[in-house]
Each structure stands twice: as C-alpha cells, then as structure tokens.
Amino acid sequence: MSDDADVPVTAQQSPYERMGGHETFARIVREFYRGVADDPALRALYPEEDLGPAEERLRMFLEQYWGGPSTYSEQRGHPRLRMRHVPFAVTPTQRDRWLHHMLAAVDTVDLDPQADAALRDYLVRAANMLVNAPDPA
Numbered sequence: 204m205s206d207d208a209d210v211p212v213t214a215q216q217s218p219y220e221r222m223g224g225h226e227t228f229a230r231i232v233r234e235f236y237r238g239v240a241d242d243p244a245l246r247a248l249y250p251e252e253d254l255g256p257a258e259e260r261l262r263m264f265l266e267q268y269w270g271g272p273s274t275y276s277e278q279r280g281h282p283r284l285r286m287r288h289v290p291f292a293v294t295p296t297q298r299d300r301w302l303h304h305m306l307a308a309v310d311t312v313d314l315d316p317q318a319d320a321a322l323r324d325y326l327v328r329a330a331n332m333l334v335n336a337p338d339p340a
C-alpha cells in the first residue's frame with residue numbers, strides 16, 4: 204500500500220509527475236533516438252530523414268499515456284498505435300532492437316523502483332503488441 208492511500212486520486216500526482224515530468228520523457232526519447240540513429244537496420248524503418256519529428260511524436264505519446272499533457276491526441280488524434288505501425292515491418296528482431304534502445308534510454312533516467320518497473324513492463328508489452336511481421340526466413 205502506498206503512502207498516499209488516504210489521498211483522493213484526483214489530488215495525487217500523476218505517474219507523469221512522479222516520474223519527473225517533461226524532462227524525464229524528453230531525456231528518454233532523446234537517448235532512444237540516438238540509439239536508433241546508430242542502428243542502421245532499425246533506422247531503415249523510419250521514413251523521414253530527420254528523426255526530430257518522430258522523436259517529438261513518441262515523446263508526446265508517452266507523456267500523454269503516463270498522465271501528462273494530451274498534446275499528442277490534440278495534434279495526432281487517437282493513437283491507434285497498431286494501425287500506425289502497419290506501414291512498417293515490425294518483426295521480432297526489430298522489436299528486440301527497438302526495446303534494446305528504449306530500455307537503455309530508461310537506464311539513463313533515475314526513476315523510483317516502482318515507476319521504473321511499471322514503465323519497463325509497459326514498454327515490453329506495447330512492443331510485443333506491435334509486432335506485425337515475421338522475421339525473414
């Protein structure tokens with residue numbers, strides 16, 4: 204049981220705030236895309252020359268998911284992540300590369316153990332959900 208068991212949910216900090224807010228998410232996606240940029244096999248999936256806009260979209264999405272500003276949906280509409288990934292062959296190998304860079308990015312921020320575990324668990328589940336193609340034979 205957490206310490207705030209008697210505080211109304213509406214008065215509690217969001218996970219986004221507890222995780223450190225914008226700074227934390229900006230750091231995670233910056234580190235993540237640094238990893239993508241250095242990984243030619245994964246980088247090849249990203250359609251745009253400039254990874255900056257993709258970085259911003261992922262940051263806004265994660266911020267919204269964890270209870271921060273809903274800028275993602277204001278700009279992009281309903282996330283529909285599975286549908287939005289259909290144009291890209293997300294194979295088990297690409298998922299593993301994506302997760303490798305993402306979990307390494309999470310390593311660079313100092314989350315409390317509970318938030319850290321929740322974030323990693325979510326990312327693994329989301330990445331598994333987005334696999335949409337087999338590895339080439």
Ligand code: HEM
Pocket residue numbers: 248249250251256257258260261264279284287288291292293297298301302326329330331333334
């Ligand atoms: C499993 C491995 C994954 C691969 C290979 C992958 C690949 C991609 C690619 C190539 C794009 C297009 C870049 C862009 O223009 O934004 C994209 C977009 C996006 N991805 Fe992923 N992705 C993966 C997992 C995830 C996961 C787990 C999440 C969320 C937790 C996620 C969230 C997003 C978001 C929010 C966008 C932008 C969608 C939009 O608004 O257009 N992706 N992804």
